[in-house]
Amino acid sequence: MESYTRAELVASREGLWTVCQNVFDVFEKCKMEKGNDPERCLRESTAVLGCAQKVMRQVVKNCEKQLDNTVKCVEENNMRTLACQNEEKELQDCFDTLVAPHFLPSNE
């Protein structure tokens, strides 16, 4: 996976979870059932990274300005996100309009 900073991942967490929730849930279930051995959940880890990678690529491609604003705010606030409601709202709007249609079936 290309390296994204913690702040970038935290900023786009809602989008990641809307798209990759099933993958994350399967990974966490596997981790809980089979223990902490990384070899036994290799398929699930790969799936998690692939899904996150796809989403983050689209976010960086389409919503770079909003993402940068949010990351700046998050980093200035010691990784706290409650102080960044406005930036996060803008990023979420951008995600819903530009990124989500790539991954989620539209409801129209």
Added chain:
Amino acid sequence: MVGYRQKWVQDLPPAGGFPKLTYARTSVSPIPGSYIFAGVFSVMAIGTYIFFEDKVKRNAREEEEKRRLSMILPILQAENDINFLASPHQNVYFTRWMPPQIGKRAVALIREI
């Protein structure tokens, strides 16, 4: 005999005497102790109420922050797992070092006792 021009006069109290001295113990418009107690404890109560009200809010905020931060944990865990598997995660040196086995030591100590 010395002839003084002014006649010698003795110092005497004014007519009618001096005003009475208040040497007895007095108390100047005292505030009742119960009022002071009530005031202090009401201030303390209000302050405590405000503090705990704020503390509940702060704890809720911190919990929400922790929940949000924990949402990226699957990604970090998966990334770390794959990096670990891609690395030569074997000990290539001969060494007597062992990971700290705190639990086992505690169990052994309990059994000995």
